[in-house]
Every structure is written in C-alpha cells, then in structure tokens.
Amino acid sequence: MMPKSSTKNGRKSEANPLAGARDFIRAHPAIVLTLIYLQISAVGMIYKNSLFSAFEIDILQFSSPEDFLLAAFSEPFALIYSFAIILAVSAFVVGINIFSHGISSLTLFERVVTRRLLPTFGLAAIILFTLAPPMIAAGHNASAGAPSAIS
Numbered sequence: 510m511m512p513k514s515s516t517k518n519g520r521k522s523e524a525n526p527l528a529g530a531r532d533f534i535r536a537h538p539a540i541v542l543t544l545i546y547l548q549i550s551a552v553g554m555i556y557k558n559s560l561f562s563a564f565e566i567d568i569l570q571f572s573s574p575e576d577f578l579l580a581a582f583s584e585p586f587a588l589i590y591s592f593a594i595i596l597a598v599s600a601f602v603v604g605i606n607i608f609s610h611g612i613s614s615l616t617l618f619e620r621v622v623t624r625r626l627l628p629t630f631g632l633a634a635i636i637l638f639t640l641a642p643p644m645i646a647a648g649h650n651a652s653a654g655a656p657s658a659i660s
Contacts, residue, residue, distance in 0.1 A: 553580030553587030556643035563651030586646055594638050601631050
C-alpha cells in the first residue's frame with residue numbers, strides 16, 4: 510500500500526512514517542499492554558537471574574511459569590526501570606515524528622534514515638536497555654550484599 514500524499518505549498522508531502530504504529534496501538538491496545546507486561550517481566554527475570562548468578566545459583570532451573578509472570582511485581586527495579594524505558598521510547602517516537610514532519614524536503618538518504626534506520630535503532634535500544642541495565646544493577650547489588658573476602 511502506498512503512503513498517502515497531499516500537497517502543501519505546491520510540494521508533495523508524504524504521510525507520517527509512524528502512522529501505522531499509531532493506528533496499530535489504537536486498534537490493538539490489549540496486544541500493546543501485553544507486550545509492555547512481557548517487557549517488564551523480562552527485565553525482572555533478567556535482574557533476578559543476574560543477581561543469583563553472582564552467587565552461582567541457577568534460578569532458571571528451579572523457576573516455574575508463575576515466577577516468570579510475577580517477576581514484574583517481585584522486583585521494584587523492574588517496574589521502575591521498565592517505565593523509564595517506556596518513557597524513553599515514547600520520547601524517541603515523538604522525536605521521530607518531529608524530525609519526519611517535513612519529510613518532503615528531505616533528501617533520499619534522509620528519508621531512508623528516517624523510515625528504516627531510526628525505527629531499527631529504536632528497537633535495538635529497547636532490546637539493549639532491557640538486557641544491560643538489569644544485569645549491571647544486579648551485579649552491583651550482589652557485590653554490595655556479598656560477604657567481604659577480607660577476613
């Protein structure tokens with residue numbers, strides 16, 4: 510399906526590249542909320558796994574499905590950090606919308622970057638921020654709670 514176009518000041522302007530995502534969110538809020546909940550649970554499980562791995566305990570071996578589902582609520586870090594990720598992604602989307610507002614005046618390279626690479630970088634950032642900070646925070650908390658090696 511071709512993007513809608515309109516004329517403005519004698520120039521053709523293309524549709525917002527994120528209009529499809531906005532329409533999907535409006536049409537399927539349950540799917541979006543489920544994905545957000547799974548992301549929060551993933552942050553909680555990664556945090557727990559990293560924390561217990563510092564003490565050489567494999568909690569994934571002893572985990573049940575309920576542990577995965579409740580990981581979002583058992584770790585306050587997961588909730589707080591996941592909401593920070595959601596706010597950052599929202600700011601990223603708003604930034605893309607502002608940047609792509611005058612897309613008709615952009616060069617071909619800038620259009621490719623706006624439509625293809627920026628959403629890809631956004632997805633990569635979500636994955637990176639879902640994995641790295643819980644591991645770092647868990648490692649820091651484990652070293653703070655570990656008994657001292659100096660006797």
